[in-house]
Amino acid sequence: MPKVTEQYREAKRDQITEAALRCFAAKGFGASMADIIAESGLSAGAIYGHFAGKAEVMQAVAVKVMGSRIEDMQNLRSRDRIPSPGEVLTRILTGLSDDVADTGLLLQVWGESVTDPSIRELVDVVFGELRASYLQLFTDWAKSERGLGDVEAIEYATRLTSVAVGLGQGYIAQSALFREFDGPAYLAMARELLPH
Numbered sequence: 001m002p003k004v005t006e007q008y009r010e011a012k013r014d015q016i017t018e019a020a021l022r023c024f025a026a027k028g029f030g031a032s033m034a035d036i037i038a039e040s041g042l043s044a045g046a047i048y049g050h051f052a053g054k055a056e057v058m059q060a061v062a063v064k065v066m067g068s069r070i071e072d073m074q075n076l077r078s079r080d081r082i083p084s085p086g087e088v089l090t091r092i093l094t095g096l097s098d099d100v101a102d103t104g105l106l107l108q109v110w111g112e113s114v115t116d117p118s119i120r121e122l123v124d125v126v127f128g129e130l131r132a133s134y135l136q137l138f139t140d141w142a143k144s145e146r147g148l149g150d151v152e153a154i155e156y157a158t159r160l161t162s163v164a165v166g167l168g169q170g171y172i173a174q175s176a177l178f179r180e181f182d183g184p185a186y187l188a189m190a191r192e193l194l195p196h
Contacts, residue, residue, distance in 0.1 A: 013050050016040050017060045024061065028108050033057075055118050062109070066126045069095055073133040082141045086191030088134065089164050093171050093187060104176035127165070134161040146195075164194070 019040035023031035033054050037047050051057045069092050076083050076091060083091070097103065113120040138157035142148045148156055167190050174181045 009050070012042070012046065013060065014064075016042065016047055016050055016057065017064050020057045021061050021064070024058075024105050024108075028105070029058070029112055058109075058119065059122050062122055062126050065096070066130060070129055070133050073137055077137055077140065082144045083137070084145075084191075084194070084196040085138055085141065085160055085164060086194040086196055088137050089167060089190055089194065090187045092130075093168055093183075096168075096172070097175070097183065103172045106172050107176045131161050131165060134164050138164070160195070167194075 016036065020031075020036045023035045023039050027035060033044075033047065036054075036057060037044050040047065051060065072091055072095050073088065076088060096106075109119065109123060113123040135154070135157050138160045139153045142153035142156045142160075143150070146153070146156070171183065171186055171190075174186070175183055
């Protein structure tokens, strides 16, 4: 019997995760495992060989989407010039909108997290990683552009991180709820309001 490589397993997990993202975008979290199985083109056994259930699939979707955003932040950090907080926020929200065509899906996750402890834990982990990445970039920026010492830069970046997360949540909520929402104008104003 041929041995299954880790690369093959990862490719199948990605296939399932992509199918789940499409299902959640189309049907919300009411999408069932049967929907995900049908969308993926794989058998139920293949799906359950990779994921124990819908909660694990949701976690994989969240990790995939936010993992790309955190990777974006690391790429921004490796540049010669440290990007301003407004540039960082714009990059993250633009990438997020590209990955998740329907930002209403994110609102659904937040709503589910209020009553479902497993989803709440997932949201806590994802936002924890996002905050840590913002904090790291904003601390570097505060040292470089504001001339702050280590302690002051971390305190400044901590306060700024809360504001950046709030602006991001506002962007996501408004883009999901209001047809007339002008995303580029919102991001332009956010860049103007944030330190630069």
